[in-house]
Every structure is written in C-alpha cells, then in structure tokens.
Amino acid sequence: MSDEKLYELVCRVSNEIFGKDFLHKAYFNRRLRTTGGRYMLRSHHIEINPLVFEKYGLEELVGVIKHELCHYHLHIEGKGYQHRDADFRELLKATNSPRFCSTLIEGKGRKATKRYTYKCAKCSLLYNRKILLNTKKYRCGKCYGDLILVSSENLK
Structure with missing residues (x-):
C-alpha cells in the first residue's frame, strides 16, 4: 500500500467514523518499531507503521488509523487527547477503536x-x-x- 492510498483511507475513515474531515498528511514510517502509529502534535500529521498492514492486514490498519484519529480530532478541538484523558477513552469506545495495537516485534530487542x-x-x-x-x-x-x-x- 502506498502513502497516497493510506492518505485516502485515513480521509475516508475520518469522514465515515468521525463525520469530520482530515486536513493534514498521513504516511507510512518504517522507523517506527514498537508502535502501530503516532499522531504528531505540532504538525498534526499521522504516521503509521507499515508492519501493521503487512503482518495483520487491513482490519488492524483501520483500527490503528481510528486510534490515531481519536488523538487528532480531540487535539484539534482542544479536548483531552492523551491516553489517560476521559475524553480520549470515551471517543475510543464511541468509535470502537482499539486502545493498543497487536504486537509488531517478537523477542527482538526485548529481554526475557x-x-x-x-x-x-x-x-x-x-x-x-x-x-x-x-x-x-x-x-x-x-x-x-x-x-x-x-x-x-x-x-x-
């Protein structure tokens, strides 16, 4: 999947699930190791780990996108966008977004x-x-x- 297709998917998920437009960039970042994706506070861009799609497919990718869009929309609206905030947890439930993504690395760099x-x-x-x-x-x-x-x- 290319960055353009990812951007289209993020825009579609944002419109269908949240009823709001996504106005920034979304792209894959191969340097992400342990996380499925991240929302950038300053630029409002969303980075996604390509291993999510490669290992688990489209359904898991959409879950990670929904999670990052929860951060995005709450931050844009000036509400609690961090994992510990009640606004964030409520939006996760309302949109059926996962709290965590599936494991991306097994054993590599992890101590027993x-x-x-x-x-x-x-x-x-x-x-x-x-x-x-x-x-x-x-x-x-x-x-x-x-x-x-x-x-x-x-x-x-």
Missing part, C-alpha cells in the same frame, strides 16, 4: 524477564522477586529469618 523465588529458612514463607536480592542484606519480613534462593527461571 527473570523471576527469582526466595524461601525463609525459619518459617518457609516464599518471596517472588524480579531482581536478584543480596541474601546477606535482606531478611524475612515475617520472622526475620535468613532468605535462601530456591529457584530462578526465565519468563517470556
């Missing part, structure tokens, strides 16, 4: 998180932690017994 399990030597209470603790420095919060590393496992 480790999970450490510690056990108290006195009362046998278990502690699950994401970081490796210094067992000489930390003790059980219940009985102040010594902590012992029981297991460490990689999670994806």
